[in-house]
Amino acid sequence: MNIIAISGSLRKGSYNTALLRAAKKYSSDEMNISIFDISTLPLYNQDAEMILPTSVQTLKDAVKLSDGVIIATPEFNRSIPSVLKNALDWGSRPFGKNSFVDKSVLVLGASIGQIGTAVAQQHLKQILLFLDMKVFGQPEFYLSNAAQKFDENGDLIDEETIKFLTKMLTVLESKITHSLK
Numbered sequence: 001m002n003i004i005a006i007s008g009s010l011r012k013g014s015y016n017t018a019l020l021r022a023a024k025k026y027s028s029d030e031m032n033i034s035i036f037d038i039s040t041l042p043l044y045n046q047d048a049e050m051i052l053p054t055s056v057q058t059l060k061d062a063v064k065l066s067d068g069v070i071i072a073t074p075e076f077n078r079s080i081p082s083v084l085k086n087a088l089d090w091g092s093r094p095f096g097k098n099s100f101v102d103k104s105v106l107v108l109g110a111s112i113g114q115i116g117t118a119v120a121q122q123h124l125k126q127i128l129l130f131l132d133m134k135v136f137g138q139p140e141f142y143l144s145n146a147a148q149k150f151d152e153n154g155d156l157i158d159e160e161t162i163k164f165l166t167k168m169l170t171v172l173e174s175k176i177t178h179s180l181k
């Protein structure tokens with residue numbers, strides 16, 4: 001199954017992007033996870049909807065062709081980063097052509113703080129539900145104190161987190177398998 005993974009951070013050393021790399025590493029052979037770079041998307045502008053910018057069309061096609069989506073979000077000021085909202089807004093447009101409809105979505109998040117993106121994920125899930133995505137309520141994945149969970153190369157080194165991430169991926173895989181039946 002093809003999975004498109006989106007990081008809500010554009011930062012080179014992003015823990016959230018590192019988490020997606022770890023998801024790629026620890027996913028089963030059934031899952032083909034590709035990380036989509038949202039930094040190429042322009043700022044959303046309804047005037048540009050008539051002829052969609054190439055990067056937007058590429059995002060929409062990748063989502064459409066995927067069997068599921070993984071989003072790893074940082075928490076910015078107790079919400080999601082604007083770059084992630086921008087990607088979701090583009091993918092949902094033009095009206096009636098929301099590419100995210102019916103896609104199973106796994107929400108992850110890493111923060112250097114204590115509450116591991118809990119508030120940002122709450123906002124994000126609200127948006128994803130409105131986009132008619134298949135969001136699951138349990139289990140939840142909040143990675144707090146991220147700076148201690150990755151090494152200097154951005155590899156996830158915390159064994160418990162690796163175990164839990166692997167479980168989350170299994171849940172996504174089984175949700176997709178059921179929805180494809």
Ligand SMILES: Cc1cc2nc3c(=O)[nH]c(=O)nc-3n(C[C@H](O)[C@H](O)[C@H](O)COP(=O)(O)O)c2cc1C
Pocket residue numbers: 009010011013014015016017074075076077078079110111112113114115116117
């Ligand atoms: C503008 C801004 C707002 C932030 N707000 C929060 C916040 O509300 N909660 C939190 O836990 N961390 C917050 N942080 C810290 C982020 O958790 C931290 O920068 C994290 O590393 C971002 O994710 P990344 O490593 O994937 O880029 C904020 C960081 C920035 C730049």
